[in-house]
Amino acid sequence: MAKTPPSSAGKPADPKGLPPNPADDLNFPTNSDPVTAQFESQRGNGDELQQVTRPGDPARMTTNHGVPISDNENSLRMGARGPTLLEDFALREKIFHFDHERIPERIVHARGSAAHGVFEVTEAIPEFTRAALFQKAGNRCDVFVRFSTVAGGAGSVDTPRDVRGFATKFYTPEGNWDLVGNNIPVFFIQDAMKFPDLVHSVKMEADRAYPQAATAHDTFWDWISLMPEAMHMIMWAMSDRAIPRSFRMMEGFGVHTFRLVNAEDKATFVKFHWKPRLGIQSLVWDESAKLQGADNDFHRRDLFESIAAGHFPQWDLGIQTFDAAFADAQPYDVLDATKLIPEEDCPVRLIGTMTLNRNPDNFFAETEQAAFLPSNVVPGIDFSDDPLLQGRLFSYLDTQKSRLGTTNFHQIPINAPRCPMHNFQRDGMMQTQIPKGRANYEPNSLGQRGEIGGPRVDAVGGYRTIKSATDLGNEPTEKLRIRAESFADHFSQARLFYKSQTETEQGHMVSALIFELSKVEIAGIREAVLAQIQNIDMGMAQRVANGLAMDLPPAAKAAVKPVDMKPSDKLSILKQARPISTGRKLGILVTDGIDKAAVDALKSAAEAGGAAVTIVAPKIGGVTLKDGSKLPADARLDGTPSVVFDAVAIVASAEGGKQLAADAAGIDFAAFAWAHLKAIAASPEAQPLLDKANVGKDDFILAASDAKGVVDKLSQRAWAREPQVRPQF
């Protein structure tokens, strides 16, 4: 609802002593509008993107300039077999455009997938923030979320061991708020100055251009071994958090401490969390490595297909809020992005829910061109002095110019705010807006003289940076290029993380370190890492050394002796496991000669539990059932290994069971499901296959008739089986 503010002359003095709003004859919203009305009038309704969406209906084909095209097969040439003519504008335009279809990929987080959705506030927090979005429960705004891996290129795989990006653009009526986070609550480094070094070390090595999308190589571990501040993050990266089962089953974190600022200009420190409604779940490492061959697009496909099937993933937005007194009382610095605040010390309060309910129509136009900027904040949300965050505020704006080619990247529909946007910034490459009038400067008096005067600042509702010069009494004294002493403890929280895990999870971290360091060719680098991790946990370091068949070197010197913090269950995935079958995948391997009833029972139990079923058969045309009818297949066995499913069923006839036992793809199907700790429901006739695949017996090996049993286990893994399938260190 636009309203006309009173002229400055008649305007009451602002209670906070702010100068009067110079706007006199312009219509624009201010924060003094009733919040709900403001939301109703300005919340995007999706039409913004629809206006530029081409439906793809049959229509006359034209050049980019609208000229109808008569032939899209043949270029213009002199004679039937003669030379092609330069005058062929249709050919030239087509090839010219094609030649420039690619843009530079993101320097990090190049591979990603995204979805549209809605965020709804469930608990208003006006006591903390004046952001219009959070003034009232029920306020909703559109969101666009992009998930990503970090190290690999745009065409790399979905399931490497890596951090996952979790970037959310909230299209609020006061502008776009971008929460550009990860699925891990801490980061490798404390100061943005080190980011290029981190990224250079992890990306493929400079001379040989490999490995792609992997941390398991010399340069990464060399750098890590020399950067004790990375040790906490390394514990997370070596944990199962770095091999998520699905984007839908990851937590998200804003990482930094930010500030919320209320209408009285009172600031409160805040950390943002996304809690997945499906719970957190990860793959096992061998499965995640095999998925890189079985389905490069495993996460991308999972997100797209779930949304297409109406299984809309949801996350609750949570906040940890605290004041300076709390911050001062902690044994770490809340401005240090390598530290988290245990939820047991500062509980997470849930204030909203996000639902991703629409796939993009076009990957390039939306996902690839989406530009997220941590500097995109709205009134009521402010930064802290975290030196990593401060560096990010520059980097993201800067990188968009190189990636999207123009300072006008904010006009690309996916990036454009859904609220009015007016200022005197003009021109530049790819300008698509047509500002009217000659007022392109400010102040101007043209508005009072009957011409278009253009926008004016809103001193009351506009963004105001919180007044305190610095955080936490850190008063400026002199220019210093140093690291604060309060950032010096690099090991206590790394130890906290390790100690908070179950034994199974600790075993995975040990195995991950052994795997990664075994790929490091220079033995001295392995030793340097072993020297560092002794400061985290001597037992863990010894296990890693055993797995490498190396002696433990002397421990590295820690700048600050680590302390033991109280373990936190919220840091473990398994301690928070939720048995939810919604959106899971059951693969049913079938053969000729079976009875359909067994398949039907499995199918209906899985679908009743919200899971998707894929019928896998030796041939894509399906199988012939006992009664002579056909059961079509969704996928062929050779090309659909069990790694793509959460659990499997094998329904075979006597002859079919024997045939599967003689087929390498069949044996792998059963053997990998066993090795990846999945439930297997099998008919008795499938026993020859299970024997050949060395499938043993436990609570997760079920009869094919136990449809409920296998569906209940879709979201679980048989952790007790693990010592039988791979060496423990």
Ligand code: HDD
């Ligand atoms: Fe970053 C992209 C998350 C530190 C510089 N970052 C990027 C994306 C995510 C993050 C999710 C992908 C956004 C998208 O989907 O388009 N980055 C983080 C987190 C960090 C972090 C959680 C630490 C807490 N990043 C960080 C630092 C710098 C950058 C310290 C530089 C000083 N990040 C970038 C970038 C990227 C980027 C080079 C690449 C593409 C882009 O920005 O748009 O500017």
